[in-house]
Amino acid sequence: MRFSGLKVIKEGLTGNRGWRPHWRDPDPKGAYDMVIIGGGGHGLATAYYLAKEHGITNVAVLEKGYLGGGNVGRNTTIVRANYFLPGNSEFYSHSLKLWESMEEELNFNVMHSQRGLINLFHSDGQRDAFARRGNAMVNQGDDAILLDREGVRQHLPYLDFENTRFPIYGGLYHPRGGTARHDAVAWGYARGADARDVDLIQNCAVTGIDVEQGRVTGVQTTRGAIRAKKVGVVVAGRSSQVAAMAGLRLPIESHVLQAFVTEGLKPAIDHVVSFGMGHFYISQSDKGGLVFGGDLDFYASYAARGNLPMAEHVMEAGMTLMPMIGKAKVLRSWGGIMDMTPDGSPIIDRAPVEGLYLNCGWCYGGFKAVPGSGFSFAHLMATDRHHAPAARYRLDRFATGRGLMDEEGTGAQHNLH
Amino acid sequence: MAELRATTPCAGLLPLRAGAMWLEEVDPGRITSLMPGPGQAGALDAALHAAHGVGWPDPGTAHLGDGAAVIWTGMDQAMLVGPAPEPALAEAAALTDQSDAWAVVDLSGEDGPEALARLVPVDLRAHVFAEGATARTLLGHMSVSITRTGPERLRIMAFRSMAGTLVHELQTAMERVAARRGLETGAPDG
Amino acid sequence: MRLAGKGRNRDAEEVRFRFDGRELRGRAGEPLAAALMAQGVRVMGRSFKYHRPRGVMTAGSEEPNALVTVGRGAGREPNVRATVQEVHAGLEAFGQNAWPLVDFDVMAVNDLFAPVLGAGFYYKTFMWPRRFWEKVYEPAIRRAAGLGALSGEHNPDPYEKAFAFCDLLVIGAGPAGLMAALTAGRAGAEVILADEGVEPGGRLLSEDETVAGQPAHVWVATALAELAAMPNVRVMTRTTVTGAYDQGTYGALERVSGHLASPAPELPRECFWRISAKRAVLAAGALERPVAFAGNDRPGVMMASALRSYLHRWGVVPGRSAVVFGNNDDAQRTARDLAAAGVHVAAMVDARPDAPEVPGVPTHRGAVVTGAAGGRQGVEAVSLRLEDGREERLAADTLAVSGGWNPTVHLTCHMNGRPVWNEEIAAFVPAEGAVPGLTPAGACAGVFSTRGCLEAGARAAREALADLGRQAPAAEVPEAEDAPYRLRPLWAVEGKGRAWLDFQNDVTVKDVKLAARENYRSVEHMKRYTTQGMAPDQGKNSNVAALAVLADATGRSIPETGTTTFRPPYVPVSIAAMGAGAQGEGFAPVRHTTSHAASRARGAPMVEAGLWYRPSYFPQGDEDWEAACRREARMVRAAVGVADVSTLGKIDVQGADAARFLDFVYANTFSTLKPGRVRYGLMLREDGHVMDDGTTARFGEDHFVTTTTTAAAGEVMAHLEWVRQGLCPAWDVRLISVTEQWAQFAVAGPKSAELLDGLIDGGLDKSAWPFMSCGPVTVQGIEGRLFRISFSGEEGYEIALPARYGAALFEELATRAEALGGGPYGMEALNALRVEKGFITHAEIHGRTTAFDIGMGRMVSAKTDCIGKAAASREGLSGPEREQLVGFRPVEEGAAMSAGAHVFAEGAEAVRENDQGYVTSVAPSVAFGGWLALGFLRDGRARHGETVVLVDHLRGTRVRATVQEPVQFDPEGGRLRG
């Protein structure tokens, strides 16, 4: 069924009775060409691109809960391509281009809004570091503009320019950065994959990965055994547990990242604003809620909830930067489980077990990567060759030290990001 | 050459009062950090007793003697406050002069703990944190040492460079508590 | 309207306030909603999507409809519940999400398009043309959405945070909470009793009941008096516990001064509490639930319990003629109370076929309300379907609804506990042990009689105390209402027209059914697709009913269908409260050096570094930064300069194993350093990258003082402690920071020795102070330290005195320097001097740099084990592929380079594939004129002399530059050896 404004009006006038399920609920078959473990954004996008780009449709996506129930359902919705290290630079650039054509392609409005992202800086040294980043973005073919203090003021007049602990020197403006309606991305890919005959199987937890003589042969699930020649693990937040089913230990620690949303308010913040010095970023959803977050709680956790010290720190950062939000009230806080790698960059690679593929380690940057990750991972699974924009996301980079992508410069070892 | 004049960390900022709370800067005399070597806590205890009449403190405690105090400040670490350390102490501990490293203030008055409850994540009420109790903790975002030196007196030590923030934070908290007291009694603090 | 002689607040002072510009009168302290109701105001808010006129529905913080904006100017506060805001003299409130007025809202036109604005419609349209989303559709949607508006100005009001501690936190002061607090208080435990209301008592204040044979509110007053007399009990009113966190930590929001007409300026508006409790009793009560039927969102349709609250507490009712609709005995209670108060009760409609009657009130058993009809101002008529299927229509302006009660389980979900479906009361109750140490008691655990709540509170407190090893005497539980809860579940009434579930977000029964039809059958999908439960009430009034409708639509039971998770906070918490103290400069401590005031007095702009403030430059006349920087740098090269370097971290390292320890934590060796000497050190992280650098001085066999950079001081100290305690616990090493003890100043330049000669007691014998030496000195008898080190490339010293003399010492040094043709210099000149010398800072050692990259690779590989050695030997951390530290000098003299530019080979297009490196530091050069730079270049050490192009797209520059040794000035170091 094709969605359009006309269709919405026609259905509206006839009691909305003609709408059909956006996807089927098939029972799992005994065997597939490929199985994707994880029905989050990345897994669904992988299935979609396997079908669309590679014509591989005998594919099952196995989701232990509901589609889109992982981090794609609990993030702060930011979409950007403002990385500067080789590897990240080309990957996120490619991903952003996919975002820009996603709605037409999926016939689903994910409300991708390129409202512009501004990263603030607070010293000459930070300005230079952001200039290096912005120049890398332009080298990559993306957009970046260096704003001075007055330039920031024109965009964000409500910031405290006079009396804040870290005075604003300027900002790096990324006009193509923005936000999207996070759940819709998962639903759009689910609908697209389903329409191409991929089986999306909810409430189906994988309990084991079958390996014979170093080769994957299938998976065990709560809904029976499923044979497959290739298995993709796309389960950020549970990567270590699923990989362990195949005997692997990953360079990943799971951490909790909190996010917050306020009650609905009339438009107050038109951009995505990032205040690195205070570990704070914010945007306003189309419904009017201020959506914001900060740093990791900084302890290994699978609880998907955080504690007060970091929540307070985030609010404090908001109050020093933009005290006009003081009277906005936080409605809800939640936590996502982050697959943290040592260098803060992801892994899209073959596992040391033949037929097993890993897509993990997205740290706190996985949402914007959804289309690029799905595209590149599908390419890898289909062809057994790395897709160029994601070719540096190797599992062995930690062992070799080659191609580490430590964007923050805090160290290529755990718990420094 | 002009004589080099000493300046105290809170010069020009204190004393101040809010409601029935007072905040004043204290000159504690010499501050020497004591770090006993492996297995030398006992020897240091004896040396301290002999030299200054106070012992090596357990974690979270301070020995407040006449003229000399020993305040526990961390793992295997305490401060001798008041006198210059007797050289004999050096045989059992590493000594480091920290006399100028700290801003030292006394907060007195019954509501002191209530004001500090705005800033410090430790229960400092007198029946929980009695005379001789000490804690390394946070005051706002600053690392501090807090010791109860009297029934209504708390000694707060923060890094010298942060004296301005220390006083500002304490003053704000004291004023807020005083304003609430005014609210309770129906007579705004004036 | 107000009922004469009714309401427990009847003696309250009458005050004037304004709503939407109208001056009205109310009783001080009553909720704004009550005051508006008393004045006949029925429309208090507008819904989110359809802009439907809405009246007040509840009497608590869960209110979904009556959200108003309070105050004007910078401090105006949107989305305030009219049910919570207390009336005071001069209160100004405004309707919101409406234009021009909440009473007449042009946007209500949305309601006409409701058929096409159903669940998820926006996912299916607004996609063409692509560019229209940001330009047309989204701005229109954003303007229409949202509720109240922020002022857009800086928050002008004080807020605060505080900590509290107790043995037992009692959350809610209704019958269960009061009994819990009394029981624990009498046993001597430290108790905090936190209640959301203005006065404790909960439903006891809102019902016509007796406890212990006296009116319930009298019993409450007696209990409160007893609690007030206990020094171990703290009663916190207007305080909502908002969240349950690990190890007995609770967040709570106290409304401190919003109810006052003229609060003292120091009084915070709100206080966010962090309460640490050994045990907690949750006595949060229950929330009455609505029933979905056509038009159930009209003003005048209210929760029955709310109606009784307004009647008994505040003496107001929304209309003259009421219909009561329910499925439990609260229907009878409500009809009885209304009739007793003189309100005409047109009918009591009870879905139960065996419902009891109320004398004098027409009762319809087994009947349902099918619709509430009316106009903009609300209900005018109520349609019924009787047990026999007949339809009936009654005129009424008030419709009280009771669909039963939902226990307030929210806090028990905050640590991922999933509430459990209890078929008997058709509601979710807390899962056992959902929050460690917290016991739900009373209505929040599904016990709905007053007597049952009193007993449960006492029992929960006793159990909690027993857990803590305390005996609490069994409390005598007073006599009270103890009727069974008789309910026939009823969620939605079939019928034509829209029946609301989530009032605020305009989610109707049809929306949930549509979601199910489109296969958004998981409760999470339904919620996210329809926005059910995502409004300011977070589904408190609607989640269970929506779940029931979804269950019905998908042919599953409610427990099979699941529930959504409630997450903190229980009520919305202002960012200003939770972020209190940070506005302005409070976000982080400010660190001042002892020379701060003097630097400011000399007009130096201060820049922040690692929480410290350091002078950027000391302008003379109308110098800009560059002119001042060049002058100061020249001054150091030609005469003498003075700079405060106290901000560098200084760590005393002592003990028999101190030297061995430094050998382990540094990439180079310190055990060979002789006392009285200083050595540069490079510190790696265990991952083989550079962490920090600095000099270390040896004062004795077992005594070193090591310095860190300003920014990394804390990180290095924590790292060294980790190595000491975790990796070499048996070594005799003792560490302590001495950063704050010393005021330390660099004295640099050819006349530095001359300056110090006049200052130091006994003068300075240069021959006794070779380059990289250190030792004690005295100045006017004050014991200090002198280091012969240099970060400028000139002969230089650093002199340290105890910090109390810092201010005076700086003045003395500056004065002496000026007399020698020098003076103080700031960070800009310091930077310019070090760039000429190729000395690195964190601009270069930015976390991704290896020792190899900065030309110190051999230092690491030649050493025995040290932190980072193994990882640094990985193949990827050295070699020609790495970008290596180099200097850059412009080909065209004077051309301005910029840090952040990327480096390309001549003729190469400036794209990622050709990227060869980047510029890290650029500074004016007094040695060469123009500008010099440092940066990284792929295989740079092999490319000295090559011409490259520095491309800065952002600043629009392309500069040809030659690649240099990093050390561009005095590479032999003759000047610093003096």
Add this chain to the structure above:
Amino acid sequence: MRLRCPLCGERDRREFSYKGAAVALDRPATEDWSAEWDDYLHNRANPAGETRDLWQHAAGCGAWLVVTRDTVTHAVTEVALARDAARGKGAA
């Protein structure tokens, strides 16, 4: 969240900083890069359940701690001084 420091007693999480899995105590004795080093620095069991990790009572006594706790429930079962744990391993 609160942790019971062996020296200071129970304190709020805000006084503590975090380092990660307690395997950091098991530093390989070799100086050359190896699979053992790779595993030590990078690979983690990362359990959903009981774990042992390293914290420092940074704003308190400065002690490094080995905390045994559950990553799913956040329940803390044991807090010990890292120094004692390290000595128990026979570290230098």
